[in-house]
Amino acid sequence: MSTYLSYFFVSWLNIKLLLLIAAGTFSGIYVGAIPGLSVTMAVSLLISFTFSWEVNEALALMVGIYCGGVYGGSRSAILLNIPGAPAAIATAFDGFPLAKKGEAGVAIGLTTVISVVGGLIGIVFLSIGGPLISEFSLKFAPRDYMLMAVMGILLVGCLSGKSIYKGIFAGSLGIILGLIGMDPLTGQGRFTFGSVQLMGGIHYVVAMIGLFGVSEALSQIRNAGVTPVQQKIDRIIPPWKWIIEHLPLAIKSSVIGVFIGSLPGTGGDIAALLAYGYAKRSIKNPSVPFGEGAYEGLVAPESANNAAIGGAYIPMLTLGIPGDAVTAVMIGALFIHGLKPGPMLMIETPHLFWFIVGSLVLANVFLLIFGLTGIRIFTRMIELPKGILIPMIIVLSVVGTYSIHNNLMEVWWMLGIGTLGYILRTYGFQMGPIVLGMILGPLLDMSYRRAMMTVRNQPLEFIWDLLRNPISLILSAAILVMILAQTPLPERWANYWNSKKHSKGMDDGATNDDDL
C-alpha cells in the first residue's frame, strides 16, 4: 500500500512534474475553450514534441491538458454559446442563457467547482476499478485481444457518429493506413507501391496531426468570419450553499459519466448529454426551466464529462482499448515510450498507473485554482479570431510532424492526410475510428495471424477456439450483438412483439367484455 502511495505522490513531490501538470492544466483550459482548438489536437501535437522526454514528464503534461481541456470547453459554451469541445455541448443549453442574464461569472464558478467534484469521483472509480479489471483481463488469450480490438473499433464507429457503416469504413481505412509498410513477420512490403519511403510505414502521429489538426483547421475555414459576443463578468466564486445544494445531482451525474466514459469508444460528450437528459427528467422543480438558465442544467453535464475522464482511463490502462479519442492518442504516446497499455501494464509498471491517478488528482487541484482566477483576461483570449487561429494550427502541425523524424516528406503526408480527413469529415466520417484503426490495426493483424498459425491455418479450428473459450465466446457474442443492433432486425423484433402483445391485450379485452 505504501509503495502505491509513493507512486501516487511522485508528481506531487517533484517540482518539475508539478509545474508540468500546472502548465498542462492551464493551457488545457485555453485549448478547450478556444473554439477550433481541441484537446485531441493538442495531445496529438504534444506527443511529437515530447517523445524524447521522460515518460512521466510527457504524461504529466498530457494529463493536465486533458483535464483542463474537458473543463475549458464549458467556458466558451457559457460565454459565447459555442462549445469549445464536444463534451460541452450540453453546457451551452443553460450556460449561455445564464450569461445573457449577466450571471456568467457565477455560472463559470459553479461549473469549476462541480467539474472538480466530477473529476475526483471519476478518479476514485478509476483507482478502484482499474486494478480489478486488470486482474480479470489477465485471463485473456491473444484471440481475445483481437476480439477486444475489433470491439473497440466497432464501438467507436457505432457511438461516435450517426452511421455505423461510416464508422466501420473509417476504422477499416485506419487499419489499411496502419498496415502500409514492411510486414513485420515476413519483411514483405504492403501498400508501398514500390516506394522505399513507404517501407517504414506512415507514423500514426503524422496521421493524427493531419486528421485532428489540418482537417479541423480546413473545416473551421467555413465559419472563419464569425465574431463572438462579449460578456460581462462580475462575481466568480459561487456561494457555498449552492454547491451543497447541487452536490447530490453532481454525484449522480458523475456516476453516469464514469460508466459512459469507461465504455470503450464513448467519452465526455455522450456522458454530458445523457446526464443532462437525466437531470431534466429527474428534477421536477429546477431553479428556472431547463434551457432558460437553470443551474441544474450546468451541474449535470459538467460533473459527468469530467468524471468521464477517469472512466476513459479504465479500459485504456487495463485493456489497452481507448475510452475516447484523447485516450486513443494517449495509447499512441505510451507506445512511443515503449510501454504497452493492457493488463500487463499493472504488473510490469504499476507505478505508471498510480502515477497517472496521482497526476489526475493534482490536475483537478490546479483546475480549481486556475478555474476560479483570471476569468477576465480569459474572456479576451477566447475571442481570438479564427483567421489568426487557423494559420497557427497549420504552423504547429508542421513543427509537430517535422519533429518526429526530421523528415519533410512526412510533412507532405500530414498535409495530404489532413486534406483527406477534411473531405471525410465533411461527409460525416469520424476521425476517431481512423486513428484507432491505425493504432490497433497492426496489432489486430499480428494477433489474427498468430492465432491462425497456432491452429495451422485451419479456420474451423479457429472458430472452435472462439466457441469453446468462455471469454472469447462472450466477446464474440458482444460483437455480434453490436453489429445486429445496427441492423433493422431489433426494430422488426420490437414491432413483432408489440403487435403480438397488442393483439393479446385486445383478445383479453374482448374476453373481459364477453364476461361482462
Next chain:
Amino acid sequence: MKKTPQDMQPAETFVVLLMLVVSIGVLIVSAGIAGFSSLSSPGTFPIFVSVVLIFACVMILRENARYKALPSYSRFEEIRMALKNLFSPTTVFFILLMAAYGYFLEVAGFLAATLIFLWIAMIFLKGTTPLHATWISVLSVTVVYVVFRHIFLVLLP
C-alpha cells in the same frame, strides 16, 4: 443517434461511390500482396479489411438510398455539387497556400516561410489588418522558435 435526411451532404452518393472505387482498388492491391497462399499470409488480413471497406460503402449507399426526400441529380451535377461543397474558393486558396508553405519550407527555411505563410493567411482569412498581421506573425514565429527550438529542443524544418 439515427441518421436523418438533413444529415446528408450534397452529392454524398457520388463521394461514397468514389470511395467504393478506391476500396475495390485497395482489394486488388491487397490480393496482389501474397495472393491466397494461406490464411496467415501477409495479404490475408488486408484482403479481409478491404472487403469490409467495400461492404461499408455498399451499406452507406443503401442507407442513403432510403432518403428519397432529396431530389436526384445527374452525375455531372453531383460532381459539381461535391466540389462546390468541399472546395469553396477560400478552402482551395488555403490548401494551395499550405502546399506553397510546404514547398518554401524546403527552399527558404522555417523562419522565412512561416512568417510569409502566417502573414498571407491571416490577411486572407480576414483575421486582422495587414499591419496587425505583421506584428502578430513576427511575434508568433519568435514564440514558436523560442518555445520549440530552445524549450522542447526539437529541430525545425
